[in-house]
Amino acid sequence: MRGRFNGPTLIGYAAFLALLLYGLAHVYWASGGGGFPFGADDANPEYSAFQHVGRGQLAPWIAVWFLGSAAVAFLMALPRRRRIPTGVLVGPSVLSAAVVFFTLADFRILGNLAYVFMLRFGAINWTVINQLFAVASVGLMVASAVIYQRRTSGACTRCGRSDSDAGWTSRESAARWGKKAAYTAVVVPLIYASTRWAWALGFPLGISDQLWQEGKKDHLWILGAALATMGALGSLLTLGLVQRWGEIFPRWMVGLRGRRVPLLLAIIPAVLVSIMVTIAGVMYIRLHFQGAFDNEKDDWGATVPETIWPVWGLALAAATLAYYFRRRGICKRCGRG
Known part of the structure; x- marks a missing residue:
């Protein structure tokens, strides 16, 4: 049983x-x-x-x-x-x-x-x-x-290892390609956030003056900047997938410092975010193909930056996979390590 x-x-x-x-x-x-x-x-x-x-x-x-x-x-x-x-x-x-x-x-x-x-x-x-x-x-x-x-x-159902594992899943290989993926996942959301920060600071980057004025009256740009900042801060946490503080809690975390970061504590949020931003980005790409924004060509800053979100999502997913490959220890089921 x-x-x-x-x-x-x-x-x-x-x-x-x-x-x-x-x-x-x-x-x-x-x-x-x-x-x-x-x-x-x-x-x-x-x-x-x-x-x-x-x-x-x-x-x-x-x-x-x-x-x-x-x-x-x-x-x-x-x-x-x-x-x-x-x-x-x-x-x-x-x-x-x-x-x-x-x-x-x-x-x-x-x-x-x-x-x-x-x-x-x-x-x-x-x-x-x-x-x-x-x-x-x-x-x-x-x-x-x-x-x-x-x-x-014939691989282990728990860890995925087998006797013929490919080299790209090794700790050393995952550390190399995972770092590239993590840096990509940091840069892409900052491109998006820069447009929202510009609007909040009074620069209508990628949008018409009319739209900027309308948003200013309703305080939309402050809200947009706040949401963009949340995304940017979240993207910086991606560095934890390739930095030591993503594996060992830093000194300033009283009560946790020096302890190992639980694997799922890093992986679950990263996987969820990668799925959500990829879904969102694909939706914007679909709407562009459907012509939903044809009358808003002067306001490209409101819809075009989102179309690169799938790059963000896929890069984050790759960085998370590399983090898993680097940190998975000896498997309790198959004994491989």
């Missing part, structure tokens, strides 16, 4: 249950139930990839997608004696996550997180709650796919 219900297996079943429940929720909405959160029924349909698609058309497709994803997650969670070729299940898992990340989810997840830190909980709406659940569901599915890939390739 213990082998059948270990941590990796439970992740697979958790993914299956979450995807199944959300698929059934869309079956309810497709049948006429109230509260459908996406498409034309979105509280802000102008941000949706399905802006002009109503519940009757969209809900059945989403239901099929999540129920199909649930079936894939269930197959990956089955005992190892029932293996299915890796690509048959891992490929659809990655595709399912990409569809959710880049169509159902958008920048409002990141924006609402910032509002939570500012104690403005009223900004969170039903659509954002659904986006969070959808992203968490497919996130569990991707984690299950990683475990399944490890299991079918």
Whole structure:
């Protein structure tokens, strides 16, 4: 029993249950139930990839997608004696996550997180709650796919090591490419923040004087500068992924100084931020292709800097992966180190 219900297996079943429940929720909405959160029924349909698609058309497709994803997650969670070729299940898992990340989810997840830190909980709406659940569901599915890939390739399901590990996963190699990724993840958000700081200081960089004056009256630029500063400070924390203080608490942290930084304390926030900024950046790219900003060419500073956020997100994800490779110790399951 213990082998059948270990941590990796439970992740697979958790993914299956979450995807199944959300698929059934869309079956309810497709049948006429109230509260459908996406498409034309979105509280802000102008941000949706399905802006002009109503519940009757969209809900059945989403239901099929999540129920199909649930079936894939269930197959990956089955005992190892029932293996299915890796690509048959891992490929659809990655595709399912990409569809959710880049169509159902958008920048409002990141924006609402910032509002939570500012104690403005009223900004969170039903659509954002659904986006969070959808992203968490497919996130569990991707984690299950990683475990399944490890299991079918003979690697340790806990640490991912195998007897034929590639050189790029070694501590020395990860330290080299991880540092490049971390510095990239620091610079990109500073490019975005510089426009918001300029507006707050009275310089309409990348926007028309009219828009700047309108924002000034409503104090939007002060709020924008505050949010940009939060992002910039967060990006500087990325340096902890390649600096000693990201592994050992510094002296000024009374009660913690000298202790090792727990691995998950650094990894979980970094992974979440990398996902959210990538989703937000892709949304802005999608809106540009859809022509949503064609009438705002003089205000490029308001929408173009966000299009490089996927670089930020991918760089942060790479830096986090390198941090994991450098810091994973001897595995309690397989004994490799």
